[in-house]
Amino acid sequence: MLSEFDLIQRYFNWPTENVVLGIGDDAAIIAPMKGVELAISADSLVVGRHFFDNADPYKLGFKSLAVNLSDMAAMGAIPKWVTLSLTLPQLIIDQHESWLSEFSKGFRELAQTYRIELIGGDTVSGPLNISIQIIGEVEKGYCLRRDGAQLGDDIWVSGYLGDAALALKHELRNFKLNDNEAFYCKSALHMPIARVELGQRLVGLANSAIDISDGLMADLGHILARSEKAATIELSTIPVSEVMKRYLSTSIAIECILTGGDDYELCFTAPKMNRDAVILLGRELQLPLTIIGEITQQKSQTPNLVVINNNKKVILEKNGYDHFVT
């Protein structure tokens, strides 16, 4: 059996360009560029909570990095360095040749796409837990924050919402998709695309941004709370895929779109005067960018976030996915 040290050497120690001292010491040493600040975030994926026991390790490696990239996207940061703490069950350690090589392949391919360096981490045995810390660079004083939304801002989202949540409902057998539909939605669930370039390009255009991981309502809610604003969004304007369009008459589809989570699209607010620039940016990136509502004044005793459908307020039972409210 490989030791922890050998395991890291074999599966997670690929050549780095941008690192003073990489894997193999007590810590890595990096040298950020002059004039930059660093954006740092950490996210864990836990078996039974974020993925099933039998999850495809290649996709898991990809997704665990993608969800962290998404945090960098939401800050407008250039992702640069990452650490990986893996807790692995004995079963996986015993079969590590296949599981670990697939996991590291998915992780590595995505890392190399963005030229991100894996600079450290550790592996221990225990219930599967994937904990990642990512570090990116932002120009000093420029980043996308949650707390900058201004009165009258357009509220935008990228891509299409709800497909990942629909795939999860299909996998849990709460909803039936046909094979083609399932294939499409599962790719949104298991291999999400972080909007890294969009985030970087929104610096200077957007007043606030967040990535949609817990569901549109919950995440837009964070922008509103931090910005001390309210918002009205129009359900019919929320961009959805061709698959989702077929099910728009069902309440499950509406729930997926508004509160589903795992979208990893960006929700951002921008002044109306930047509308054309944002539209051009979307065209350049070949990514749908859609206005779904407007930032309004916060009033006491009314909800911060109002969703309108056919001139009526939509009432939802839960306000997006929260890991601790079930």
Added chain:
Amino acid sequence: MLSEFDLIQRYFNWPTENVVLGIGDDAAIIAPMKGVELAISADSLVVGRHFFDNADPYKLGFKSLAVNLSDMAAMGAIPKWVTLSLTLPQLIIDQHESWLSEFSKGFRELAQTYRIELIGGDTVSGPLNISIQIIGEVEKGYCLRRDGAQLGDDIWVSGYLGDAALALKHELRNFKLNDNEAFYCKSALHMPIARVELGQRLVGLANSAIDISDGLMADLGHILARSEKAATIELSTIPVSEVMKRYLSTSIAIECILTGGDDYELCFTAPKMNRDAVILLGRELQLPLTIIGEITQQKSQTPNLVVINNNKKVILEKNGYDHFVT
């Protein structure tokens, strides 16, 4: 029940001084000082592997940060920022008022001692897993690495070795300590002191360094492997506590000293010409610093690390603690 968001706000969001943007956004923003490089490391503590189910949450909060501080010490870095990813079982979430407040207290007290800022992380539910990433500053080009040991270097260790391992054997009922002895050794096990200041002061004096987390032989072995050197150490010179001295005739004591792990002392190598300076430093820090051997030439077909006792080589069954070799 508190949501994840409230939980972080309540227990882990204390005022920061040194951070551009702290907890509450998609990522934190930090501004490293000019002319520094950053040392980054990540370590996880897993229930059943690093601590028992019923571990005191205050001590656990303390220790989980201490072991990460120890990595900074081993690099000669000034620890500055930390992220914390907590996976918590439902039982703890339901009782979070006590468990979380104690855990965060232990973590926070140690963080404040070193003026370290908690800048991010997340909490999810699942088997208890504490994953910490720490970031420190080193002067550009100056840090303590594992790969710098030179022929003829003295091999030094700080403090006393083996007490934590002895406490663990006592807790597992493989060894019987009296109450006073147990109290003393348990404090080494559950509230280790990272040698942060020592590490910083060794920059420029030591050629290589590592912290002893997996046991003296395994960790000194890492220095030798990375430096492509060998070493001879003298068992009788390894510094041990008054408690350990009482048991030196037992093989369990020898095993604890050489391979026990969880010491979080520093093992470092330094040129003989720096001997007086190291001795002075130890006196200034009121910390025992002891020469235990010498770096030698690497030869093929002989072990890299030889332990001598009464002019005989010590043969040990295992080479320190490895998380994957049991």
